Amino acid sequence: MQKCSTGVDGLDILTGGGYPCGRSTLVFGGPGTGKTLLAMQGLAHSASDGQGGIFVSFEEDPDDIVRNFGSFRWDLAEHVASGKIxxxxxxxxxxxxxxxxxxxxxxxxxxxxxxxxSGATRLVLDGIDILLALEPGRQDGIRQLLAIERFIRDHKLTALITLKSDEIGAGMAIAPYIGDCVISLDRRMENDISISTLELVKYRGSPTPGVRLPVAIDDRGIALLYEGARMVEHKVFDDRLSSGVARLDTMLGGGYYRGTTVLVSGSPGTAKTTLSAATVDAACKAGETALMVSFDEAAAQIVRNARSVNIDLARHVEAGNLTMISLRAALAPAQMHIHHLCKIIEDIKPTVLVIDPVSSLIKGGGKSMVDSVVQLLVDYIKVRGITGVLTALVDSDNPEHEVTLTHVSTIADTWLHLTFVAHGGERNRALTIIKSRGSAHSNQVRELVLNSDGPSLADVYTEGGVVLMGTARLEREAEAATVRSRDAYDIFTKRSGEAAAIEEAKARIAALEAEVAGRTKALSLLDELEAKVVEIGEDRVDAVRRSRSADTGPKLVLPEARR
Amino acid sequence: MISLELFIAGTAANSSKALNNLKRALADLEIQVELAVVDVLHEPKRAWESGVLVTPMLVRRTPAPTQMLLGSMDDVTQVAAFIGATT
Incomplete structure (x- = not known):
């Protein structure tokens, strides 16, 4: 079956190309669900492609419709003036x-x-139920609907018929059976926020996914937040971006991989914003383009607070590297915010995106709807290779039990959790890396220290099963320092003692050598002396002998002298 | 002088009924009425320009203001009242 574009990207994906060409599509929904908008948007889209259309209004003044829809970027007034519509x-x-x-x-x-x-090929019958309701008999309404259906087929018109959903429940129950394609629009309130959805109820000859999908409306008209069931291709990078905290980078094996999504969860005041500001600061310094989206906190206040920990965001804003946007979470449903953000991302083309906190969206109604739109946003940024930092406010200390986080924590590549550890009359911030895909990361808890030098991480001490942070850590660090200096002193003392002993021994060697020399000298003197003594002795013996006229006897032989 | 226009869709059931009912009603009236029957299938432009899209539609041009009556006109009294003869 040939299909004709609906003028709504997500709906074209959902329907596998658009409305059935030459057939009727039935759109039903309650008041303010966007039936007329969807119908007119389709006509405006095909008019831009050169196809004419007729818009038959049974309920509203068509001039009013054209005027009201003039705020959409469709050139509607021009299409009407040129006769295309x-x-x-x-x-x-x-x-x-x-x-x-x-x-x-x-x-x-x-x-x-x-x-x-006019040569028009597209037709809209908007609010046909108003006319059919005038029929006295039920069968007459159905008969007329069948006549319309036949007319559309005979004239090969791509037609949209809109009906109020309560009419479907009443006299027009048969209507959905007649159309070749049936779309249901709905709007419901959740937590005082209006959630608009679209469902493809049936499509003859085409599969229907069977899910209600989030709808958003902006100046381009109605948008269906749907990318199809096929997993989109994410960009994968090997280079990393600094988290802005040197030791955290080390713990993560070098920082966050580019293009991945980081979830920073924690209870109020655990420095989630500061940590994301540090990442933005590091990214901007490295030449990245960052977009920081804050819910319910003014950009100026974030800038001021970051400055107190030596993070200068204002500089990056002035340099044009950083765009800061503050939004009121409660003023629109998550799907509107995400749709809006996607358009902003399209304009700014950041390489780093911070959403602080993404949990504001999560709390804004419809859990399943929020999960799908957050997934959509994550897909949207990953396809573009944007590194995302999503902060999430959690109420309990055990983030894994936080139901609102289950989905976003599953799709995040890195999950950092910040907690307060209370001990010794203090509350200190602790940082844990719960997961980090593709990185050998540390499993150790670190203390997140914020001071005027910026955020940093410190080791924690465990003592008797209690984690020590803050003052207790400082005391423990001082204690350790004392032990270290005492050890150093001992070694120094011993070392100098040994050196002195060596000197002393060397002196003793010198003295002994001197003694050896002295005694050697004395010995040689004794040898000389001995030689003289022998000589004198012989002379005396000869003299005595001569005086006694004794014959010469055997010579006195002294024992061999020591040499 | 009363001037009427009846817009019908060929021989469609309600259009035929309306034409018959109107003729009967007019026959009972004792005033002069000018009636033009327009088949929108033959003269769509005339219907379009008169702002008539649904049939059968009876339009009373004079006396002003222009009034319209939609339907097969089964209730002859209502038709007579519309034409203005019995007021």
Missing amino acids: TPVDARLRPGTAISGGFEIEGLLGILAARLAE
Whole structure:
């Protein structure tokens, strides 16, 4: 079956190309669900492609519709002026009396003539239920609807028929059976926030996913937040971005991978915003373009608070590297915010995105709807290779039990959790890396310290099963320092003692050598002396002998002298 | 002088009924009425320009203001009242 674009990207994806060409599509919904908007947007879209259309209004003044929709970026007034779109007022004149039954054939005959004249291929019958409700009999309404359906097929018109949903419940229950394609629009209140949805109820010959999808409206008209069931291709990078906290980068194995999504969860006051500001600061310094979206906190206040921990965001804003946007979470449903954000991202093209806190959206109604739109946003930024930091406010200390977080924590690549640890009359901030895909990350808890040098991480001490932080940590650090200096002193003392002993020994060696030399000298003197003594002794013996005239006897032989 | 226009869709059931009912009602009236019957299937432009889209539609042009009556006109008294003869 040939399909014709609906003028709504998400709906084209949902329907596999658009409305069935040459057939009728039935759109039903309650008041303010966007039936007329959807119908006119389709006509404006096809008019831009050169296809003419006729818009038959049974409920509203078509001139009013054209005027009201003039604020959308469709050039509607131009299309009407050029005759591409023909608005037809099919309301009964005020005061028109009614007597008995009527038939639709006259209307169809007049339309056939207009269609032939203008060459239009698209038709909208907006609020046909208003006319059909005038029929006295139920069967007559159905008969006329069938006549319309036949007319559309015969003239090969791509037609949209809108009906109020309460009419579907009442006289027009058969209507959805007649259309080849049936779309239901709905709006419901959740937590005082209006959630608009669209469901493809049926589509002859095409699959219907069977889910209600979030709808958002902006100056481009109605938007369906749907990217299809096929997993979109995320960009994957090997380079990393600094978290803005040096030791955290080390714990993460070098920082956050570019293009990944980081969830920073924590209870109020645990420095989630400060941590994201640090990341933004580091990113801007590294030449990235950042977009920081804050819910319910003014940008100026974030700038001031960050300054107190030595993070200068104002500089990046002035340099044009950083765009800061503050939004009121409660003023629109999550789907509107996300749709709006996607458009802002499209304009600014940031490489780093912070949403602080994403939990504001999560609390804004419809859990399943929020999950799907947050998923959509994450897909949206990942496809574009944008690194995302999403903060989330949690109430309990155990983030894994936080139901609101289940989905976003599943899709986040890195999950940092911040807690307060109370001990010794203090509350200190502790940081844990719950997960970090693709990084060998530390499993150790660190204390997040905020001071005028900026945020940093400190080791924590465990003592008797209690984690020590803050003052207790400082005391413990001082204690450790004392032990270290005492050890150092001991070593120094011992070292100098040993050195002195070596010097002393060397001195002793010198003294002994001197003694050896002295004694050697003494010994040689003794040798000389001995030689003289022998000589003198022999002379005396010879002299005595001569005096006694004794013959010369054997010579006195002294024992061999020591040499 | 009363001037009427009846817009019908060929031989569609309610249009035929309306034409018959109107003729009967006019026959009972003792005033002069000018009636033009317009088949929108043949003269769609005339219907379009008169702001008539649904049939059968009876339009009373004069006396002013223009009044419209939609339907098969089964209730002859109502038709007579509309035409203005019995007021």
